Amino acid sequence: MASLDDLKKRISSVKSTQKITKAMKMVAAAKLKRAQESAEKGRPYSQKMNNVILNLSSGISDKENAPKLLSGTGNEKVHLCVVMTSDRGLCGGFNANIIKKAKSFFSNIISEGKELKIITVGSKGNDQLKRSFGDKIIENISFKNSKNANYFDAEKVGKSIIEKFEKKEFDICTIFYNQFKNVITQIPQSQQIIPLNTETGNENKTDDTYEFEPDEDEILSNLLPKNISTQIFKAMLENSASEQGARMSAMDNATRNAGEMVDKLTIEYNRSRQAAITKELIEIISGAESL
Amino acid sequence: MSEEFKIDIVNPEQSFLSKDDVTEVVVPAFEGEMGILKDHISIISFLKPGIITIRSKSEEEKFYVEDGIIEFKNNNLSVLTSSIFNLNKLEKAKLEELLKIAEEEANKTEINDQTKYLVDQKIQTLKSIN
Numbered sequence A: 001m002a003s004l005d006d007l008k009k010r011i012s013s014v015k016s017t018q019k020i021t022k023a024m025k026m027v028a029a030a031k032l033k034r035a036q037e038s039a040e041k042g043r044p045y046s047q048k049m050n051n052v053i054l055n056l057s058s059g060i061s062d063k064e065n066a067p068k069l070l071s072g073t074g075n076e077k078v079h080l081c082v083v084m085t086s087d088r089g090l091c092g093g094f095n096a097n098i099i100k101k102a103k104s105f106f107s108n109i110i111s112e113g114k115e116l117k118i119i120t121v122g123s124k125g126n127d128q129l130k131r132s133f134g135d136k137i138i139e140n141i142s143f144k145n146s147k148n149a150n151y152f153d154a155e156k157v158g159k160s161i162i163e164k165f166e167k168k169e170f171d172i173c174t175i176f177y178n179q180f181k182n183v184i185t186q187i188p189q190s191q192q193i194i195p196l197n198t199e200t201g202n203e204n205k206t207d208d209t210y211e212f213e214p215d216e217d218e219i220l221s222n223l224l225p226k227n228i229s230t231q232i233f234k235a236m237l238e239n240s241a242s243e244q245g246a247r248m249s250a251m252d253n254a255t256r257n258a259g260e261m262v263d264k265l266t267i268e269y270n271r272s273r274q275a276a277i278t279k280e281l282i283e284i285i286s287g288a289e290s291l
Numbered sequence B: 001m002s003e004e005f006k007i008d009i010v011n012p013e014q015s016f017l018s019k020d021d022v023t024e025v026v027v028p029a030f031e032g033e034m035g036i037l038k039d040h041i042s043i044i045s046f047l048k049p050g051i052i053t054i055r056s057k058s059e060e061e062k063f064y065v066e067d068g069i070i071e072f073k074n075n076n077l078s079v080l081t082s083s084i085f086n087l088n089k090l091e092k093a094k095l096e097e098l099l100k101i102a103e104e105e106a107n108k109t110e111i112n113d114q115t116k117y118l119v120d121q122k123i124q125t126l127k128s129i130n
Helices: A004-059 A094-111 A123-136 A151-166 A216-290 B092-107 B113-129
Strands: A078-084 A115-121 A137-141 A172-180 A186-194 A211-213 B005-011 B014-029 B032-036 B043-047 B050-056 B060-065 B068-073 B076-080 B084-086
Touching (some): A004 B076, A078 A094, A078 A151, A094 A115, A094 A123, A115 A123, A137 A151, A172 A216, A186 A216, A216 B043, A216 B068, B050 B113
Parallel strands (some): A078 A115, A078 A172, A211 B043, B005 B076
Antiparallel strands (some): B005 B014, B014 B032, B014 B043, B014 B050, B043 B068, B050 B060, B060 B084
């Protein structure tokens, strides 16, 4: 059995760990609220953008000459995957879930004999994918310096993706992120952004005829790059809300575990203290008896 | 019979402005300024840098936008833009910063005609505010 001093040290160290995790949980809770708010505030924009694009693409007459971002290159040989993770750890299964989803997608692509390119957003994803898919990673983008998800960063990612698309470096682009459902549940998502999937969400489509100024093609070719940035921004907002949520529940668990551990150690400490006292008493009594 | 309709301005971060007593909106559409009144035909268009003027019975507000898309349908005007500033609240320093960025962009050599046109518009508008 460990000595009294050792036990004391362990108790105090667990207690200070508990303090840290508790503080982290509180910080995450505060940040979560803000992230959730901004995710909600950002929704109208991406929804409206989606609606406009749906209306536009349904109105387009000449499908053959539609912008490449909408119709695709006609091939599907080269896949570009954008894996969005956090820059910080200690958030439970948050990063691991995205990576798991992405990895199974990657192995599918590779087994089909297609080419794979990866962009990682956030350093944690990069760290984990480096080992098994290191040669496939073409770029790593990290927003360590910006405090909150902002549109400017999303636009940077979007532009770099479009640039690569225009250079014909890939045919299909998919983004991976965690969708925020609630504090406990985050659902890893994959979403194809190039070519744009216009099949989903058709229920919002209206039959109204619009007047376009200038014509549809020109509006579309201006709108689609913006839409990509918007989708990425949406993913970033969802991700940051999910990250805080995951961290909060992870830290909550950690705090509870630390509490349990302190209880157990305290009982052990008290027992051995009592044992020591009993031992001393027996020594004194037996010493007195022998006189 | 009221002459009012609804306007929503959203940027990626939040809903910027929402009013339902607007009588006239003038937007800098790509092919020229466009005034929108109630019962305008459904239209989708996009914006070049310029000033959006929103008139209601009681007041008139002006906003500076750098880009955006507008959609008008059933007397609902939606403006999607990534950068919008209320002219009354726009500070001198911010204005100069925007102007500086635009001028830097204009001085780049490898831009195409369309971006050049947009940047020139931006500079012109910003200068006119000043």
